[in-house]
Amino acid sequence: MKRYILLLIATFTIATLSAQPPKRRAEDAARSAATRNAPTGVSYRDFPTAQAMPQDVAWRRDLYRVLNLKKDANAVLYYPTTPQDGRENLFTYLFHLLLRRQIKAYDYKLDGNEDFSAANEVTARTLMDRYHIYYEAKDGHLRVNDADLPSEDVKLYYLKESTYYDQHTATFRTKVVAICPVIVRGDSEFGGTDQNYPMFWVRFDEVAPKLGKLMLMESNYNNAATLSADDYFTLGRYEGDIYKAVNLQDRLLSNYCPSDSDMHREQARIEKQLKDVRKGVWGEEPVVKKPEAAATDTAAVAPEAAAPKRRITARRRTTTRTKSPKVSTPSTKEPKSSKTTKAAGFSVRRQRH
Template sequence: MKKIFQLTAILFSFLCVAQFGYAQEEQTESLRERLARRQQEQQPQGATVPRLSVRAEKMNETQTKDLSNATWVREVYRVLDLGKGTNAALYYPVEPIGDRMNLFTMIFKLMAQGDLVAYNFLDGREVFNDENKVNFKDVLERLNIPYQQNGNTFIFNEMDIPSNEVLAYYVKEAWYFDQSNSVLDTKTIAICPVLLRQDDFDVISGKYPQFWIPYENLRPYAARMPIMTSDLNNAITKTVDDYFRMRLFEGEIYKTTNMENKILAEKYKTEEELKQAREKIEGELTSFEKSLWVVNDSINPQNTNTKKSNNSKPKTPKASKPKNTSSSPTYSARDRR
């Protein structure tokens, strides 16, 4: 009986010590740490894109290019193949490395956080209104990504983001001339990620444009996203915004805004005709800039005279006769004797 009492006392003391240690450990975790831990458990896995500050939002408004005063505008649609040239800068890294991620991963995370609004990809039309806003839940279901929803928060695995399948982008840009400010510039209006799905034989089965994103809404985040644009220079000195603003991409024109709302492939049936049409449009864009400035051909008139004298035929010299400088008649030596 005495042994049973001793064992009971030892067990009771052990339970008290364990409970006291658990309570002390719980007290060491502050309220802020518990809130941060709970918030982290509710967020999607992986690194998140930092939210914009008020200062960044104000700065983005000052960088907006206004087309309301433009007297000439030409809207051009390009397709950026991420497997060509410098376009690969938007594709790598395919999987996030620390805080570095590719463009589609950043777009996807911003939409998951509710910081970026996308609009439906309509057939040849871009309507950025409330009726055409994209529901992020529909995007997850369309891409067959498993998720859990907790209020307005979506929890999913970062590895399920199909960033490796986004192999192209549609880019809509406007070439414009502002006569009031004498400015000829190019503005990126919107971008659209395009998924290229492959079959079991690695053959592309189809293109699937996802949604349009107004670049004005993406620019403040793109301005803070570093990007590597060269394999020869590994110093990351540019951002995604620099990439679009400086037009470092290589994109073929597949459409221009027209009254029939047709793409070039619908107007030109052969590859040769399509190539000539693209070259013609590129030439029209560059020739408009040259036609804005008038060269004054009267600045250097001497060059014109020189040119004329060079083209004129040389005159044959006539036989020269000795000139008589005096008015008196000349005499020979015999006459003078």
């Protein structure tokens, strides 16, 4: 009897599973695959790690840097140039988000300054028409093959960062404000010149939650070590040369640095200013004593250092006085009979009778 009951239960279970709609089965399979392929660890999150910069900071310096992806520190943003094994580079990831309308892109203006207004917003279709990227439009959707994206030509990034001191929390921070991919095309490898084509600006605060899901290879020696793109920018792992410091004249460094050596000196000067401000805030700046102050300090320490010498000198003087011959005077000279007087009460000398 029990065998028949178990057989009936198994039959109804199989019938229920077979009656599940194909669409639901496909959704369950896709959900399971997404769960298996989802990145694991602390880097998988939907929130950014960088703190928002207050508007009333006590000090701030805005800089524009250019990130060369040929440098080892920035190469994690360039490779792989085409998606493979579930990995993709930063430009491919950003452009996919732009195609899905999950982020906004803003046109790169001639003056190079970012403009995050709605009037300056640019669509993915406009960018693909401008830079001759092949795509297909079907039913209002744009489809682009990953091989057609110019991810291999994006060899530079323009980056704007703000270094500031927050007096509310007594912290000194550097925050990325915006990033811009730059297409480099030319024949510099054959003696020609390269041309840079900045594509668009994206606000970092807007893309930071998405960058938390883009995993980058952190080490060439340990391929299992990964780092999210959000952590990469927040922790300042990138290396970039300054090409502009925000100023009243809105000038680039190239506008007043005629040679490469002048440019390097100006970049080093600005970097040193940032370090000096940080040291000044935390009181780490070395104090150079003036000669007068050094003399005063020496005079103040001298009595303490000379105290042991005085004690030694006093001992020497006492010893000298003991060994020196006494000067006899009639008034202080005692009679020789003082010994007899001292021994008058008791004497060990035998007396004659």
